[in-house]
Amino acid sequence: QVQLVESGGGLVQAGGSLRLSCAVSGRTFSTYAMSWFRQAPGKEREFVAGISWNGGSTLSADSVKGRFTISRDNAKNTVYLQMNSLKPEDTAVYYCARGNALIVQSSVSGMGYWGKGTLVTVSS
Numbered sequence: 001q002v003q004l005v006e007s008g009g010g011l012v013q014a015g016g017s018l019r020l021s022c023a024v025s026g027r028t029f030s031t032y033a034m035s036w037f038r039q040a041p042g043k044e045r046e047f048v049a050g051i052s053w054n055g056g057s058t059l060s061a062d063s064v065k066g067r068f069t070i071s072r073d074n075a076k077n078t079v080y081l082q083m084n085s086l087k088p089e090d091t092a093v094y095y096c097a098r099g100n101a102l103i104v105q106s107s108v109s110g111m112g113y114w115g116k117g118t119l120v121t122v123s124s
Contacts (some may be wrong), residue, residue: 001022001023001026001052002016002024002025002026002028002098002112002113003025003026003081004022004025004061004096004098004113004115005022005023005024005098005115005116006015006020006022006094006095006096006115006116006117007020007022007023007111007118008020008021008118009013009094009111009118009119009120010076010119010120010121011121011122011123012086012120012121012122012123013088013122013123014087014122014123015084015085015086015122016086016097016122017084017085017086018081018083018086019056019081019082019083019122020036020080020081020094020096020118020120021078021080022024022074022078022079022080022081022096022115023035023047023076023077023078024033024077024078024079024096024098025073025077026077029074029077029098030053030054030068030074031041031102031104032045032051032053032098032100032102032112033051033052033053033099033101033103033104033105034050034051034070034072034079034096034097034098034099035038035048035049035050035051035070035096035097035098035104035105035106035111035117036048036049036050036070036081036095036096036097037046037077037097037108037111038090038092038093038095038120039073039092039093039095039117040089040091040092040093040096042052043107045062045095046061047106047108048060048061048068048081048094049061049064049070049081050070050099050104050106051067051070051071051072051079051104052099052102052103052104054074055071055072055074055104057104058070058104059104059106061106064083064090064091066085067083067084067085067086068081068082068084069081069082069084070082072092073118078117079124081082081094081095083095083120084121085119086120087122088123088124089122090120090122091120091121091122092117092119093117093119093120094117094118094119094120095113095114095115095117096114096115097112097113097114097115097118098112098113098114099111099112100112
């Protein structure tokens with residue numbers, strides 16, 4: 001059974017930084033792409049960033065390009081999201097998700113497993 005557990009969320013002022021982590025159980029972590037999504041109150045879940053199975057390729061939403069960086073450590077079965085220059089509009093629950101392929105997928109339907117999410121609140 002694959003389980004994903006996010007951590008690192010919290011309250012931060014605009015302009016600040018947070019680093020989210022997602023620990024993944026199971027021996028297949030290194031053979032799948034991983035992604036981060038977020039969902040703000042009253043809005044649909046949206047893609048934030050994704051990384052291929054070996055970290056060789058990444059993809060980011062336009063809204064976070066230049067501010068957020070996704071990375072992974074296959075030896076630790078962990079994926080990270082470094083978030084800098086945070087804005088109030090980044091406030092959301094952030095979800096870690098495991099894809100169903102080696103390459104990055106940006107659709108909700110392309111994910112096989114989800115974590116329960118971690119709340120990020122950015123105050124103005």
